Amino acid sequence: MFPFRNCNTQVPRLHGTESEGQAVDQNRPPQDTLTVLVEFLYACQPCFNYLEATARSTEYQHFPPSDSRRLLLLYFSQELSNRVEQLVLNLARFNHICLEESHPHSLTHFCTGRFRFDHLRVSSFRYAMAVPYLANADSGWFKRMRWNVERCRHKAGSEQATGREEVISTEYYFLCYEDVLDIKRNLYGANGYKFERMWTIGQWIQLRPDPTRENIREWILSGLLQASYKRLLYLGEVEPTASVATDYLMQLLVDQQATEPELPRGAGFCVSCRQFCGPGRWFCDTCKQFDQD
Known part of the structure; x- marks a missing residue:
């Protein structure tokens, strides 16, 4: 339950912020709401990472979760994403945050997990x-x-x-x-x-x-x-x-x-990472050391 502990502590603060938004409290600075929301999203990050990594990462290939457990983890991840998304939309509806990317203080997206593949x-x-x-x-x-x-x-x-x-x-x-x-x-x-x-x-x-x-x-x-x-x-x-x-x-x-497709050596693309490295070159500078080793 450790990944969810910090998330639970932030819920009362956000619930109060959302309630104040419904009351259209014009005296509350938008920056305060944005700060609380960012803290909440940061607290949710371990939850998303745990759910997505456990269900999807190939690092757990020696002890993979069962199909039923994997589906349950992804269900919880989807539900958490839906709730966070609805919260962000509610705060934007009462003009506490901005969802336009061109705005310098906008919050348009949030991370829903990281995993290894x-x-x-x-x-x-x-x-x-x-x-x-x-x-x-x-x-x-x-x-x-x-x-x-x-x-x-x-x-x-x-x-x-x-x-x-x-x-x-x-x-x-x-x-x-x-x-x-x-x-x-x-x-x-x-x-x-x-x-x-x-x-x-x-x-x-x-x-x-x-x-x-x-x-x-x-x-x-x-x-x-x-x-x-x-x-x-x-x-x-x-x-x-x-x-x-x-x-x-x-x-x-x-x-x-x-x-x-396999790229021929000397075609100008690194044969390791496949990035353009210059005409006649086989490796980029980053991968060259690995070929020498």
């Missing part, structure tokens, strides 16, 4: 409500979840049992939707064209500044990041739950590893 470390985040994919541009996409996927390997000279690792690269995946024209049904009514909502999982592809260049001047002068959305998996018209969406992502990562 083979050589990958996955952190999942839930947006309390769908927000534009890009804060500074209208891409037509709206994001509902984000996963940070860190590709790791053991440091040189360290044994696998010591757990000393370093992050080789980080990839970002999103659960997004877009409203597309319903051409299949050919619906055209008095109010104009009919649209249907299509959910997908895709990857963040950074365009500017160039992620393969380490020019600090370019990063400073470029301002806001510019990126595209690479669709990888179509999920249909029904929004999946956070737990189901993470299941889809895990299957997507497995399929990527199974179908990932």
Whole structure:
């Protein structure tokens, strides 16, 4: 019960904050509510980590939980995520917090757990409500979840049992939707064209500044990041739950590893982490030491 102890101590404070919000207390500074909410989300983090890691991490492959226990853990994780999401929406409804990413003091998302998947470390985040994919541009996409996927390997000279690792690269995946024209049904009514909502999982592809260049001047002068959305998996018209969406992502990562083509040495991509390292090179500077060892 240790992961849930700190979470329980924060509940009375947030319950009082939410009750005051329903009374529309204009004398309470919004920063106070935001501080209490951030403390509560921080206290919930061990709960999410315990539930997700126990149910999903391959670190427990020697003593895996039973299917019924795994489903129960994921059910609790989903329920906790739903309750936290509803709390954030209630506080935003009474103008205690802001859910717009462009606002400097906004709180748009919260972490719903971290787990280990083979050589990958996955952190999942839930947006309390769908927000534009890009804060500074209208891409037509709206994001509902984000996963940070860190590709790791053991440091040189360290044994696998010591757990000393370093992050080789980080990839970002999103659960997004877009409203597309319903051409299949050919619906055209008095109010104009009919649209249907299509959910997908895709990857963040950074365009500017160039992620393969380490020019600090370019990063400073470029301002806001510019990126595209690479669709990888179509999920249909029904929004999946956070737990189901993470299941889809895990299957997507497995399929990527199974179908990932081998790159010839000297093609300009690191044969270890597959990042661009320059024409004629076989390894990037980070992985080069491992090849020498």
